[in-house]
Amino acid sequence: MIKRKQYILENLIYAVIWLIMFIIPLAGYSFEGSIHWNDVRKFWVRLLPFVILFLLNNYLLIPKFLFRKKYLLYIGLLLLSILFLFIAGPIVTESLNPGSYPKKEQIFRKNDGNHPGEENRPDHGKRISPYEKETPPFAKKISPQDEMKPMGPPPPGDRKKGPPLMQFPKRWGPYLNGLLMAILVSGFNIAISLLFKSIKDAKQLDELEKRTLRTELNYLKAQINPHFFMNTLNNIHALIDIDGTKAKRTVVELSKLMRYVLYEAEKPLITLDKEVEFIENYIALMRIRYTEDVEITSIYPQAIPYIQIPPLLLITLIENAFKHGININGKSYIHSQMTIEDEHLLYSVVNTLPTDPISTTGMGLDNLRKRLELLFGKDNYMLETYAGNGVFIANLNIPVKT
Template sequence: MYKNKTITALLHLLVWLTLFSLPYLLSYGQEQELDRVKAHFWIPLVFSVIIFYFNYFVLVDRFLFPKKMLQFIVINAAMIAFFLFLKEYIEDNFFQEIIKKRLENTNRTAPPFKMAIYIQVLSYMAPLLFSIALKTTKRWNKTEAERKEAMHVKLKSELQHLHYQLQPHFFFNSLNNIYSLVDISPDQAKSSIHSLSKLMRYMLYETNLEVVPLTKEIDFLKKYIDLMKLRVSDKTSVSYSFPVKETGIQIAPLLFISLIENAFKHGVSATKTSNIDINMTCDSNTVLFSVENNNFPKKTDDKSGSGIGLQNLEKRLELLYPDKFSFKTIIKNDRFLVTLEIEIN
């Protein structure tokens, strides 16, 4: 901030120095009468400096932005009128030679008095309008920065809320699965609890970052699939394929888990054969994930799980990867296929 203020001050100084040097820059190689430059250029320019900065630092904020237009116009009109009178007074009392020459040339080259006043008023209006333009632009930039910051805070807050919402949902579903094993296979239930503790450790301590390595996310998904396979019967076949090599891809955590949960919730039957196929492929900047399973719709009175997983996923994708993802679901021949494609960077 200090550096920006210094640069701004230097730019202002450079602009005014350039303006004060204009009489000599525009008449390079020609002699300039110093008194004439002072009377007709430097003194009005000093008045312009005063008008500019008085408006920039005081009047625009105090009167224009709060929409006190009448006071703003009256003060500026009075200030311009005062400077017009003061300029004439200074010329009459300190630059008599300039006045004599002006009188000698009045009938030949000097513009009419009203025209001269009109030109001077316009010259004082320029710094006034420029100060308004700069101040308005500065205010708009500040407002836009604040709006973007507010949106960023809101985005982070909403993502955090969705993240916290996902954790108990995941834990609830996993406990339901383990509960079903307690009476059937106590040893498998113990193993499942141990596996669940590892998964929860990942969710609690390693997913608070905005992105995680895709390899870590894949490892988490494999452990979860192996955990879920413990509760399904021999009538259910589960297969999965993930990239083996290090991809170097960084991705938002816990985007795919809901799709796998959904497959085990709706794609498994206690009496019918079924199979779940999970596949992930990726290149340098795209991840394609698909899950295909049998479709066994839940009964309307089945309240196991809240159905929040896929809704949560779509909201997170819209926030994290706007216009950079494709999420499709298809039901065909009693098979449910979901594909998620995400463009990274």
């Protein structure tokens, strides 16, 4: 749809330009309220080769050769078209129809009755070129002695000039002017076409980047779901042999989480209260598995504002804490806190580190960093992690609009 609108706009610009060119002679050859249509038609006839050149260049040469990077072939065909339309074509037409182009006129003098005695002149009936000077009948005869006398500086028109570097016959003037104008018209045509092509390429590149972004985000989100459910199913598997009743309750809590993932996580944005509800359901699921030896606390704003964030963004920090922060042989804790300040959401998760850490190549935090960079850009978010003194701290700061 966008390409079609751009194509229509480009052709509309061309149509307006050529319409103006055809209207100009109507005003230029209008005198005393009447239009000299003969001069207007002559102007339109002289304009016709330029129209043909434009149509050939814009709809054939540029899309078929210039845009396909066949530059030498394009230049060659364009020059051949110009030479044919503005040099070879007019010359052939002139040779076939000599009377159609101006030549040196030959003037025949004859007695029209207004100059009596002219028929007795010796040059009567003689062909005289307009470039030859006629001796007036009253000119004074100059003797050879007078010819030797200096007559003062010659008139400006009779002064001798040096040979020009290049001298074209006068008949070539219109051809050269048409050639230069054709090159100018082609240049404007190329400039406008390249301008619209650059706009189209920029839009296509922007659309491709957005499509790539959506694809990558969907890929990362698809990795989160299996990763999350794998950990949850492992928890249920461990509970089946320990406490069947807890295992059943775990399945119920898991169904709530699956409902969120199926119907809410596919949306680009969700409200913060639904994300908090999802986190609390996950924590409730984890409480079934772990005993009172694991201290779990969560602090949220007293009134959660109506703001939207990308789904499955905060759960990664909680899931990482449960996966790597539980000390089987001693006390463990997981503390989380959420605050909203100056249109920024701050989420902090602190958990203990096990005495015997398990080497793992988990993808949770790595995927979270990639998603944050794609969603907010490199400089518009903050994710800091710290591990030491038996604790692991993760602080997340993302922009939100309240």
